[in-house]
Structures are given as C-alpha cells and as structure tokens.
Amino acid sequence: MICPNRPFLFALMAIATAGLSLLAPGPVVILPVEAALTPPFIAQEQNSAAAREQKLLEGFDELESGSPLKAIAIFTQVIDTDNGNADAYNLRGVAYMVIEQYSQALADFNQAIALSPNDPAIYFNRANVHGVMNNYQGAIDDCGQGILLDPQDADLFICRGQAQLGLEQTNQAIADFDQAIEINPRSEEAHYFRGMAHAMVGNYERALADLGRTIRLNPYNADAFILRAGIRSEQGEVEESLDDMIHAINLLDRQGQGERATEIRQLLGY
Numbered sequence: 001m002i003c004p005n006r007p008f009l010f011a012l013m014a015i016a017t018a019g020l021s022l023l024a025p026g027p028v029v030i031l032p033v034e035a036a037l038t039p040p041f042i043a044q045e046q047n048s049a050a051a052r053e054q055k056l057l058e059g060f061d062e063l064e065s066g067s068p069l070k071a072i073a074i075f076t077q078v079i080d081t082d083n084g085n086a087d088a089y090n091l092r093g094v095a096y097m098v099i100e101q102y103s104q105a106l107a108d109f110n111q112a113i114a115l116s117p118n119d120p121a122i123y124f125n126r127a128n129v130h131g132v133m134n135n136y137q138g139a140i141d142d143c144g145q146g147i148l149l150d151p152q153d154a155d156l157f158i159c160r161g162q163a164q165l166g167l168e169q170t171n172q173a174i175a176d177f178d179q180a181i182e183i184n185p186r187s188e189e190a191h192y193f194r195g196m197a198h199a200m201v202g203n204y205e206r207a208l209a210d211l212g213r214t215i216r217l218n219p220y221n222a223d224a225f226i227l228r229a230g231i232r233s234e235q236g237e238v239e240e241s242l243d244d245m246i247h248a249i250n251l252l253d254r255q256g257q258g259e260r261a262t263e264i265r266q267l268l269g270y
Contacts, residue, residue: 052078056087063091068098086116093125097132105129120146120153127159131166139163154180158189165197173197188217192224204231222251226264242268 059074075092078085093108109126116122123146130138143160146153161176177194180187195210208231214224229244245264252261 052082052085052088056085056091059088059091059095063095063098068095071095072099084115086112086119086122089115090119090122090125093129097125097129102129102133106133118149120149120156123149124153124156124159127156127163131159131163134166136163136166140167152183154183154187154190157183158187158193161190161193161197165193165200168200170197170201186217188214188221191217192221192227195224196227199227199231204235207231220251220255222248222255222257222260225251 055074055078059071059078062068062074063071072092072095075088075095078088079092082088089108089112093105093112096102096105096108106126106129109122109129112119112122113126123142127139127142127146130136130142140160140163143156143163146156147160150156157176157180161173161180164170164173164176174194174197177190177197180190181194184190191210192214195207195214198204198207198210208228211224211228211231214221215228218224225244225248229241229248232238232241232244245268249261249264252258252264
C-alpha cells in the first residue's frame with residue numbers, strides 16, 4: 001500500500017528527474033553557393049569552404065547515427081584546417097556532451113562563442129553544460145544572453161527555467177515556463193517542468209493540470225506519469241497513484257530503462 005507522504009513524492013520526483021536530459025541540436029549547416037564562373041583563386045577558396053562544410057555534414061551524420069567519437073575526429077579535422085570555424089567547435093562540443101566529457105564540451109562552446117558571439121544556439125548548448133555541471137547561474141546567464149538574441153526560442157526559456165529550479169527560484173522558473181508555453185503551446189517539456197515547479201511549492205492542482213497536458217502531448221512520457229503518481233500519493237489518491245506508477249514501470253521497461261523501473265518497484269515493495 002502506498003503511504004501518502006512527502007518523502008515518497010520527493011523519491012518519485014528524483015526518479016523522474018533522473019531520466020531527463022537536454023541536448024542542444026547543432027546549428028543548421030548550410031552548404032555554400034557552388035563555385036562557378038569565378039576567378040581561379042576565388043573558386044579555390046570556395047571549394048575549400050565547401051569541403052569543410054561537407055566534413056561538418058559528415059560529422060553531424062555520425063553524431064546523429066550514434067557515433068560521437070567518429071564525429072569528434074571529423075570535427076577536429078575541420079578545426080585543424082580552419083581554427084576559426086565556430087560551427088566545428090560547436091558541433092564538437094555537442095559530441096563531447098554525448099560522451100559526457102563536459103570540460104571539453106565547455107571549452108569548445110567557449111571558443112565557438114568567441115568566434116560567433118551572436119549565435120543563440122551556442123549559448124543554449126553552453127547553458128546545458130553549465131546545468132549538467134551544477135553551475136546553474138552560468139546556465140541562467142547563458143540562456144539570458146540567448147534570449148536577448150532570439151526572444152522567440154521557447155527552448156531557451158525552458159532551459160533557464162530548469163536552471164532556476166536548480167537554485168530553488170521557483171517563481172522565476174514558472175514565469176519562464178509560462179513564456180515558453182506562450183511561444184509554443186504544444187511544448188511537452190514546458191508543461192512538464194512547470195508541473196514539476198508547481199509540485200515543488202505544493203500547487204498540486206496546477207501541477208496535475210500541467211502533467212495531464214504533458215501526457216496528452218506525449219503518452220509515452222514515463223517521467224510525467226512518475227511525477228503525477230507522486231502528487232496523487234501526496235493527495236491520498238492511492239489507487240490513481242498506483243495506476244500511474246504501474247503505467248510508468250511498463251513504459252520504462254519497454255523503453256529499455258529497466259533500472260529506473262526497478263527503483264519504482266522497490267518503492268512499491270515488490
């Protein structure tokens with residue numbers, strides 16, 4: 001039987017947040033205009049640039065296909081021939097994040113920003129590294145800079161809101177999630193994290209509304225079921241909480257996250 005108590009809610013919240021991660025996508029790589037009918041030296045320069053862009057695309061493909069080490073090797077080749085290529089540093093930083101080499105990722109994002117200080121995507125990437133390294137203020141600062149450059153990017157508001165939750169700045173976090181939802185009303189992440197923020201301060205009805213919306217947007221979001229189970233337990237809705245946890249366990253098992261499913265089973269005592 002589930003005992004509705006706050007430690008149980010916090011335990012489920014910890015399991016839910018353990019499954020979350022943000023990884024910024026790299027910038028869109030645009031191939032240069034084909035060199036044609038140009039003086040030889042200009043054509044040579046454009047051909048060289050085209051070759052580098054092709055290498056970036058190759059590295060990006062390796063990254064998307066789950067081969068970050070190959071991607072890093074390719075991006076490094078580009079940097080060795082063009083150490084002023086911000087895209088190469090940014091993409092290599094993303095690859096380092098995938099293999100959890102966060103110091104190297106941070107160094108690459110620092111260099112990318114030095115080369116291209118007006119690209120909001122790089123600030124978003126670096127903010128994610130700061131967040132993983134528990135430098136929440138650094139994440140907030142980077143997201144703020146990104147928002148100045150692109151105030152319509154919902155992901156930047158979501159990222160900053162998460163960092164503010166890390167500093168227990170719940171009201172500021174909710175305001176950022178509100179803004180993200182205004183920009184993108186179908187943002188699963190914004191509704192989920194706003195629900196979490198409301199739960200943290202005991203606004204359970206609002207939390208349940210947000211989590212219900214999250215589940216409608218993505219019925220395979222196990223974390224939303226886990227968090228909703230904790231809130232329902234807190235409110236004494238034992239059967240509903242149990243239903244959510246069993247549903248979450250089944251989702252996690254199907255998604256290859258058996259270890260997290262086992263944590264919930266242990267909380268339930270089986």
